[in-house]
Each structure stands twice: as C-alpha cells, then as structure tokens.
Amino acid sequence: MDREQTGGERRTVRRQLYEVIFEAETPAGRGFDIALLVLILASVFAVLLESVDTFRLDHGRLLRWVEWGITGLFTVEYGLRLWVVRRPIAYARSFFGVVDLLSILPTYVSLAIPGAQSLLVVRALRLLRIFRILKMGHFLGEAQVLRRAIRASARKVTIFLVTVVTLILVLGAAMYLVEGPENGFTSIPQSMYWAVVTMTTVGYGDIAPQTVAGKLLASLVMIIGYAIIAVPTGIVTVEMSEASRRLKSTRACPSCGEEDHDPDARYCKRCGEEL
Numbered sequence: 001m002d003r004e005q006t007g008g009e010r011r012t013v014r015r016q017l018y019e020v021i022f023e024a025e026t027p028a029g030r031g032f033d034i035a036l037l038v039l040i041l042a043s044v045f046a047v048l049l050e051s052v053d054t055f056r057l058d059h060g061r062l063l064r065w066v067e068w069g070i071t072g073l074f075t076v077e078y079g080l081r082l083w084v085v086r087r088p089i090a091y092a093r094s095f096f097g098v099v100d101l102l103s104i105l106p107t108y109v110s111l112a113i114p115g116a117q118s119l120l121v122v123r124a125l126r127l128l129r130i131f132r133i134l135k136m137g138h139f140l141g142e143a144q145v146l147r148r149a150i151r152a153s154a155r156k157v158t159i160f161l162v163t164v165v166t167l168i169l170v171l172g173a174a175m176y177l178v179e180g181p182e183n184g185f186t187s188i189p190q191s192m193y194w195a196v197v198t199m200t201t202v203g204y205g206d207i208a209p210q211t212v213a214g215k216l217l218a219s220l221v222m223i224i225g226y227a228i229i230a231v232p233t234g235i236v237t238v239e240m241s242e243a244s245r246r247l248k249s250t251r252a253c254p255s256c257g258e259e260d261h262d263p264d265a266r267y268c269k270r271c272g273e274e275l
Contacts, residue, residue: 018084021077036077040103040123043070047120067120071107074123078104090271099125153235160231164199171195171221175209178217183210199225 023029043066049055050063078100082088091097103126106119172192179185184207185194194207198221209218253268267274 014084017080021081021084037127039070039073040126043067043074044121044124046070047118051118067107071104071120074100074104086273087271096126153232153238156235157232160228160235164228167224168192168195168199171199171217175214175217179209179211179214183214184208195221198222199228201225201229 019026020028020032046063046066050060050067056063081097081100082092085091092101099122103120103123106116106122109119110116169188169192172195173188175194176185176188176191179191181187185191190207197204197207198218201222209215253271253273
C-alpha cells in the first residue's frame with residue numbers, strides 16, 4: 001500500500017514538474033521559462049565579456065563563478081527534463097534535447113581543453129523558446145514554415161551543393177592549367193579557392209588571372225555564379241509556399257517533448273505517444 005502510494009505521489013510530482021518545465025500556459029510554467037531565458041542571456045553575456053582581455057583580467061574569477069553556477073542550474077534542469085518525460089531517449093535526440101545538452105557540455109570540457117567554454121554561446125539557440133513562451137503565435141507559425149521548408153528542401157539543396165563543388169573542382173583545375181604558378185595559381189586547391197571566391201561574387205582580388213584565356217574563363221565563372229545564386233533560393237521558396245499551407249500545433253508531447261504536430265493530431269508523430 002505504501003509502495004503504491006509512493007509511486008502515485010512520484011507520478012504526480014513528475015506530472016507537475018512536466019507542466020512547469022514544458023508548458024508555458026500556467027503561471028508557474030511561464031515564470032520558469034522566463035527565468036530560464038534570463039539565465040541564458042546572462043550566461044551568453046558573461047561569455048562575451050570573458051572574451052574581452054581587459055574585462056577578463058579584472059573580473060575573470062567572477063565570470064567563471066557565474067559560468068559554473070549557471071551551468072550547474074542548467075545541468076539540474078536537463079536532468080529534470082529527462083526525468084519528467086516518458087521517453088527520455090526520444091527527448092534527448094530531439095532538437096531542443098541536443099541543444100540543452102550542448103549548452104552544458106562546454107563548461108565541463110573546458111576542464112580538459114582550456115577555452116572550450118567559448119562554445120557556450122550555443123545556449124543562444126535556447127532562446128528560440130521565446131516565441132512559445134510569449135505566445136508570439138504569428139512568429140512561431142512562420143518559424144515552423146521555415147523549418148519545414150528547409151527540411152523538405154534538404155536533399156535538393158544537397159544535390160545542388162555537390163554539383164557546385166564538382167564545378168568548382170573542374171574550373172579550378174582549368175584555371176590552374178591556363179594560368180599556372182607564375183600568375184599566382186600555385187596549385188589546384190589554390191585555384192579552387194579562387195573559383196569559390198569568384199563564383200560567390202565575393203572577389204577578394206588576392207588572386208587574379210593575367211592571361212587572356214584566364215580572363216575569359218574568369219568571366220565565365222562570374223556569369224555562372226550569378227546564374228546559380230537563384231537556384232537554392234527557388235528551391236526553398238517553393239517548399240516554404242508548400243509548408244505555409246500546413247501550419248503545426250505547439251502542443252508538447254509528454255513523452256519526448258516534440259511540438260511540431262498537426263492541429264488535429266491525437267498521437268505524437270515522433271514517438272507515437274497519445275497527446
């Protein structure tokens with residue numbers, strides 16, 4: 001009897017903590033999330049200040065104490081998130097689960113690799129929760145559209161990038177053959193660097209063709225660069241148009257914390273748990 005009562009109390013505590021940590025509709029949940037955002041901002045600000053030599057020399061010890069204190073709080077928070085969800089592994093593998101883990105690892109890694117704490121700026125990604133916390137529904141909807149569009153166009157963009165890299169390799173080798181080391185194109189990798197800079201229309205000017213054939217090839221590379229700029233833009237634009245037709249709900253799954261569900265969904269699309 002006592003064991004069953006203890007188990008029931010534990011489930012009740014887990015449910016209450018889940019509502020506080022994952023839901024922003026209750027006053028406690030909203031207060032928790034706002035306090036979390038303040039800690040995130042303070043942590044990122046401390047990392048920025050620590051990179052300033054004069055400030056680090058004068059207040060380095062204070063900044064380290066702040067960094068370790070906030071990391072300790074985030075570590076406890078991450079452990080609680082894994083405890084309150086029904087499927088901790090599913091949450092740990094989700095986007096925010098990975099971000100939550102990465103937000104605490106650099107401080108511990110800095111014990112073995114000095115300077116690794118600079119990577120704590122990844123905590124800024126946790127600020128993406130602000131749209132849900134402050135009920136910025138329109139912004140959240142647009143963010144979901146962008147995320148779905150990028151995910152849907154990932155394969156097409158990957159194929160496009162592979163094609164561009166292949167083209168850069170060919171054009172770099174051709175420029176190396178035409179110009180040669182005497183004009184600054186000392187190797188094919190160096191020539192590929194020139195092709196990247198030219199095709200992206202950056203044009204640093206540190207390497208430039210000198211021969212007529214090289215200038216003609218450079219002109220071709222510039223024209224190709226202008227032509228291919230529109231390709232990934234068009235791919236993502238089409239997917240955004242398609243994704244905007246199907247906005248998702250912000251309900252969080254009690255098992256894995258996934259939020260990207262259809263408005264009429266009854267089960268989590270990630271783990272299958274009932275919503």
